[in-house]
Amino acid sequence: MSxxxxxxxxxxxxxxxxxxxxxxxxxxxxxxxAYTGExxxxxxxxxxxxxxxxxxxxxVMNGVEALRMIKELSPEIPVVLMSAFATEAQITEAQKLGAxxxxxxxxxxxxxxxxxxxxxxxxxxxxxxxxxxxxKTLKDILQSRGxxxxxxxxxxxxxxxxxxxxxLAVLLDLKLNNRxxxxxxxxxREKYPTKPVLLAxxxxxxxxxxxxxxxxxxxxxxxxxxxxxxxxxxxxxxxxRKKLSALLGEPFEMPRRIVSEGAPARDEKP
Amino acid sequence: xxxxxxREIAGxxxxxxxxxxxxxxxxxxxxxxxxxxxxxxxxxxxxxxxNPVISRMLGYGEDELPNLTVADIHPAEDLAYVLAQFEKxxxxxxxxxxxxxxxxxxxxxxxxxxxxxxITLGGRKCLMGAxxxxxxxxxxxxxxxxxxxxxxxxxxxxxxxxxxAQGELVRAEKLAILGQLAGSVGHELRNPLGVINNAVxxxxxxxPQDNETVKEYLDIIKxxxxxxxxxxxxxxxFSRTKxxxxxxxxxxxxxxxxxxxxAIPETVTVEADLPDTLPPxxxxxxxxxxxxxxxxxxxxxxxxxxxxxxxSAKTISDFGLQNADSTKKGEHPALEVAVSDTGEGISPxxxxxxxxxxxxxxxxxxxLGLVVTKRNVEANNxxxxxxxxxxxxxxxxxxxxxxxxxx
Numbered sequence: 001m002s003x004x005x006x007x008x009x010x011x012x013x014x015x016x017x018x019x020x021x022x023x024x025x026x027x028x029x030x031x032x033x034a035y036t037g038e039x040x041x042x043x044x045x046x047x048x049x050x051x052x053x054x055x056x057x058x059x060v061m062n063g064v065e066a067l068r069m070i071k072e073l074s075p076e077i078p079v080v081l082m083s084a085f086a087t088e089a090q091i092t093e094a095q096k097l098g099a100x101x102x103x104x105x106x107x108x109x110x111x112x113x114x115x116x117x118x119x120x121x122x123x124x125x126x127x128x129x130x131x132x133x134x135x136k137t138l139k140d141i142l143q144s145r146g147x148x149x150x151x152x153x154x155x156x157x158x159x160x161x162x163x164x165x166x167x168l169a170v171l172l173d174l175k176l177n178n179r180x181x182x183x184x185x186x187x188x189r190e191k192y193p194t195k196p197v198l199l200a201x202x203x204x205x206x207x208x209x210x211x212x213x214x215x216x217x218x219x220x221x222x223x224x225x226x227x228x229x230x231x232x233x234x235x236x237x238x239x240x241r242k243k244l245s246a247l248l249g250e251p252f253e254m255p256r257r258i259v260s261e262g263a264p265a266r267d268e269k270p
Numbered sequence: 271x272x273x274x275x276x277r278e279i280a281g282x283x284x285x286x287x288x289x290x291x292x293x294x295x296x297x298x299x300x301x302x303x304x305x306x307x308x309x310x311x312x313x314x315x316x317x318x319x320x321n322p323v324i325s326r327m328l329g330y331g332e333d334e335l336p337n338l339t340v341a342d343i344h345p346a347e348d349l350a351y352v353l354a355q356f357e358k359x360x361x362x363x364x365x366x367x368x369x370x371x372x373x374x375x376x377x378x379x380x381x382x383x384x385x386x387x388x389i390t391l392g393g394r395k396c397l398m399g400a401x402x403x404x405x406x407x408x409x410x411x412x413x414x415x416x417x418x419x420x421x422x423x424x425x426x427x428x429x430x431x432x433x434x435a436q437g438e439l440v441r442a443e444k445l446a447i448l449g450q451l452a453g454s455v456g457h458e459l460r461n462p463l464g465v466i467n468n469a470v471x472x473x474x475x476x477x478p479q480d481n482e483t484v485k486e487y488l489d490i491i492k493x494x495x496x497x498x499x500x501x502x503x504x505x506x507x508f509s510r511t512k513x514x515x516x517x518x519x520x521x522x523x524x525x526x527x528x529x530x531x532x533a534i535p536e537t538v539t540v541e542a543d544l545p546d547t548l549p550p551x552x553x554x555x556x557x558x559x560x561x562x563x564x565x566x567x568x569x570x571x572x573x574x575x576x577x578x579x580x581x582s583a584k585t586i587s588d589f590g591l592q593n594a595d596s597t598k599k600g601e602h603p604a605l606e607v608a609v610s611d612t613g614e615g616i617s618p619x620x621x622x623x624x625x626x627x628x629x630x631x632x633x634x635x636x637x638l639g640l641v642v643t644k645r646n647v648e649a650n651n652x653x654x655x656x657x658x659x660x661x662x663x664x665x666x667x668x669x670x671x672x673x674x675x676x677x
Binding site for chain 2 (some may be wrong): 013015016020022023026027057065084085088098104105107108109110249251
């Protein structure tokens, strides 16, 4: 993603399009304007925007149809739809196709701005584990996928690490040297009640009780070591997606599930 | 002379004979008539004689009849009418008096048509009445009349039902049209409102901070746009029903978020009693968010002079108690959330109309907010009730069934 994010605004109402784009530019974004679904699809090919904000009700090709074509061309591009009066079928279809949400018009522009700023932000993850080799290898993997990763081996320093800096999620080892992982989880939950914490453990049989406790305290999910990279990545992707959706008013729920080997986390994208 | 006398005697005998035969014929006809025959003096209404049929009808012996008068064989309460008919018949104004109540010796009553004719007997003006028992006919007539009445009643009821059904159809059709209209008007208005909103936001972003008056006016525009947007949302929500997407949700979170999204003036203090121990409820978070936002806004608007808004939640065990088709009492745990204000309250009269569409006491509002709120609560299997005292405030109570109840 380049330094300045490029937002494609797809809207057949010229005044609406102009005002949205003016605000986005004032807030430091580049904007592209499309007045039809067809124009939007063309611009996806030619201009490579970072995010799409698109009306549903447009003549000829509506926003949901345009969304389908955009996702075929660029499956990863974040798309937010807006509508004055969307049908339930359209909303369901839009979410199935991978839109973050369908915003009711008049849209809350502040909401869109916080969504965009979160999109722009580095995807930062904190790994709390006392095994340096494990931390190192995992850090390498995540970094190769574009995440910004910090590691911490001292459970007493975890809360300090979280201050000020935004973290997408925390990956926490259940068995830490001198302090029980559950206590660390509790202290994180107290200070950051909505922060997703992934519990990781290598002892499959013995500590399933602790895992259950962990989920009760509010861990997002539990994973077993050795971690399947794809499982971990899809879980983190899911968290990011949910956090972004939550910024747009969608409810954020913790699945509180145990992800074991061979049973990868459910990825909500098709 | 002798011949003449003989002839005269013979003639008289002849006449006597003829009279005898005539009397005989009369007696035969009189006694064997199918009707009960009764001869009465017009002046004193005393009976002279009657035939065996009338004596059977009345239960008196034939010899008893001369001791009776008209007053003895009719119920006292009908006597005036009967006597009036009697007089009319005596004057030949009426031939048949229909359905006259007649009293037997044992006091029981039957109905008779009485066909009368005045006759002169021995110089006395009399009335001979032929009584025909019409009790059975009268019963049949009565039955027919009743049937008719019932039929008419049924026709009336059916007609009313049909009219009601037609009214219902017209209302439904009107609502459907209102729905479509709301949809298109809502859509058409939401875009311009959105543009105004964006324009205000833009101006506030680029305007120098120190221009207080302009900022104040932009805030006014913004809040008016918000009000308009809310009215349109109510209209749109009213015109369509959304199926709830329910999953276990923390009601405290929803309430907190709703409180956060409502602008609560400084004159209103907020007190939230939402224990951490509340179990999750299976609801659509967006719909329930709307519910609480609406209730909170209403509460705030009811406290123009300030007051206290209290939101409390607790689990209760008797969701099913008020449920008519529930047989197991106290086995339906529920979550109760109460939103109370210390505002102006609602009059008993308005309380009745509170959930009717288009009822409103607000200066700006179309009276759909609480209708939509109630529908949202019910769509999530909950119940919404209200208590209010004028001058003291109102409490809106939401009951939501807990998981165990659904199992």
